[in-house]
Amino acid sequence: MRSAVLHDAGAPRPYATSTPLVLEELSVPSPRSGELRVRIERASLCHSDLSVIDGSRVRPLPMALGHEATGVVDVVGPDVADITVGDRVVLVFVPSCKSCRACDAGRPALCHRAAEVNGSGDLLHGPALLRTGGGERINHHLGVSAFSEYVVVARESVVVIDDDVPFDIAAMFGCAALTGIGAVLNTAQMTEGQSVIVFGLGAVGLMAVMAAAQVPGTTVIAIDPLPAKRELALRCGATSVGAPHQADVLVQALGSDGVDVAIEAVGSARVMEACLGLLTRGGALVSVGLPHPDQTITTQALQFAGAGKRLLGSYMGDSVPARDIPAYLALWREGKLPVELLHTDTRDLADLNESLDDLADGRVVRRIFTLS
Incomplete structure (x- = not known):
C-alpha cells in the first residue's frame, strides 16, 4: 500500500523542494484483537501534521503521518463485536482506554494510555504494525497514520457514521470539528x-x-x-x-x-x-x-x-467523540455548521509536500486527499 512516511523532521522550506514526506510501499497490516482495518477514502492535511514535520511536535521517526480521515471498515479483528465490514467510520486520534483517571472522569480526550502510545508511535492494543518491505518498523501517527491506503487502528479510534455523509465532509470531523x-x-x-x-x-x-x-x-x-x-x-x-x-x-x-x-x-x-x-x-x-x-x-x-x-x-476540544461526532454531524445536516465552506479542494496523495507549503502560507484551509 502507499503510505506517506516522514524520516527526518526540520526539513527546510519550500517543502515542495525538500520533500520531507516520501510515498513508500508498506506491507498492508492485519488487525489483532481489539483492532480493525480501515480502507481510507479521504484524509485531511492539518497543522498538527505540519507541527511534526517542522519539529514543533517531537515524534518517533520514521513515522507514517496523517490523523484526520474517514474510510470504510475492511477487516474486523477478534473481540470486536459492534463493528461490521462495510461500516463507514471517522478516525479519532485519541483512543480512550476507558480505565485511566481521565477516562473515568469523562474526559477521554486526555486518556493517559492514549497519550503514552501516541507518543511512542504504537497502538492502544499493541506495538506498531507498519513495516517496510524489508521489515523496518514505521511508527504510527496518533494511532491513525491516515496518509496510507489502509490503516489498522484500535476499535476505540473510530466512530461509525451514517452512509449519507459525503467522504469530503466526514474527513473534517475527526480533528478540526472536534477541536x-x-x-x-x-x-x-x-x-x-x-x-x-x-x-x-x-x-x-x-x-x-x-x-x-x-x-x-x-x-x-x-x-x-x-x-x-x-x-x-x-x-x-x-x-x-x-x-x-x-x-x-x-x-x-x-x-x-x-x-x-x-x-x-x-x-x-x-x-x-x-x-x-x-x-x-x-x-x-x-x-x-x-x-x-x-x-x-x-x-x-x-x-x-x-x-x-x-x-x-x-485538547481535542475536551470532546467525547462517540457523543460529539454524531451531534456535530446532526448540526451540519441542519445547516448550522457549514463545514463544506472549509473544504479547499481534493487532491491525490502525491501532492502532499506541495500542500504543506500551501498550508503553512495560509493558502488552504482544509485540503483533502483521496487514497483509493
Missing part, C-alpha cells in the same frame, strides 16, 4: 449572549467561529492576518473580523471591558498573552493551538485571582 467546536461548547461552555474573539482562522478556528455563532445572542470577533480567511469567517457566522492589530479596537467597540471568551488557535505564546489582556473580569482564554515547546508566556499573575480570569487548555 474547534469542542473548544466552544465543551471547554468554554459558552452561553447565551456572551462574546468571543477567535485568533487564527484555520480549520480549527473557523469551526470555533461556526460553533459560537450558533449560541443565541453571541458576538463573534474573528482575527487573522489574511483577508481571504477573514472573509471566510464572515460566511461562517462571525459578527466582525479584523487583522491582529485591530483586535483591541474591535473589542472596545463592544462597549464593555472585554470579551467573555478568547480562543487562541494560532499556536503562539505572544497571542495567548494578548488574549488575556482582552478578557473581561471572569473571562476565559481557551488555548487550542500548539506552540513550539520552547515558547513560554509572561503575564501578570494577579489577573487570575484578582480579576477571576481563567486559562483553559483544550
Whole structure:
C-alpha cells in the first residue's frame, strides 16, 4: 500500500523542494484483537501534521503521518463485536482506554494510555504494525497514520457514521470539528449572549467561529492576518473580523471591558498573552493551538485571582467523540455548521509536500486527499 512516511523532521522550506514526506510501499497490516482495518477514502492535511514535520511536535521517526480521515471498515479483528465490514467510520486520534483517571472522569480526550502510545508511535492494543518491505518498523501517527491506503487502528479510534455523509465532509470531523467546536461548547461552555474573539482562522478556528455563532445572542470577533480567511469567517457566522492589530479596537467597540471568551488557535505564546489582556473580569482564554515547546508566556499573575480570569487548555476540544461526532454531524445536516465552506479542494496523495507549503502560507484551509 502507499503510505506517506516522514524520516527526518526540520526539513527546510519550500517543502515542495525538500520533500520531507516520501510515498513508500508498506506491507498492508492485519488487525489483532481489539483492532480493525480501515480502507481510507479521504484524509485531511492539518497543522498538527505540519507541527511534526517542522519539529514543533517531537515524534518517533520514521513515522507514517496523517490523523484526520474517514474510510470504510475492511477487516474486523477478534473481540470486536459492534463493528461490521462495510461500516463507514471517522478516525479519532485519541483512543480512550476507558480505565485511566481521565477516562473515568469523562474526559477521554486526555486518556493517559492514549497519550503514552501516541507518543511512542504504537497502538492502544499493541506495538506498531507498519513495516517496510524489508521489515523496518514505521511508527504510527496518533494511532491513525491516515496518509496510507489502509490503516489498522484500535476499535476505540473510530466512530461509525451514517452512509449519507459525503467522504469530503466526514474527513473534517475527526480533528478540526472536534477541536474547534469542542473548544466552544465543551471547554468554554459558552452561553447565551456572551462574546468571543477567535485568533487564527484555520480549520480549527473557523469551526470555533461556526460553533459560537450558533449560541443565541453571541458576538463573534474573528482575527487573522489574511483577508481571504477573514472573509471566510464572515460566511461562517462571525459578527466582525479584523487583522491582529485591530483586535483591541474591535473589542472596545463592544462597549464593555472585554470579551467573555478568547480562543487562541494560532499556536503562539505572544497571542495567548494578548488574549488575556482582552478578557473581561471572569473571562476565559481557551488555548487550542500548539506552540513550539520552547515558547513560554509572561503575564501578570494577579489577573487570575484578582480579576477571576481563567486559562483553559483544550485538547481535542475536551470532546467525547462517540457523543460529539454524531451531534456535530446532526448540526451540519441542519445547516448550522457549514463545514463544506472549509473544504479547499481534493487532491491525490502525491501532492502532499506541495500542500504543506500551501498550508503553512495560509493558502488552504482544509485540503483533502483521496487514497483509493
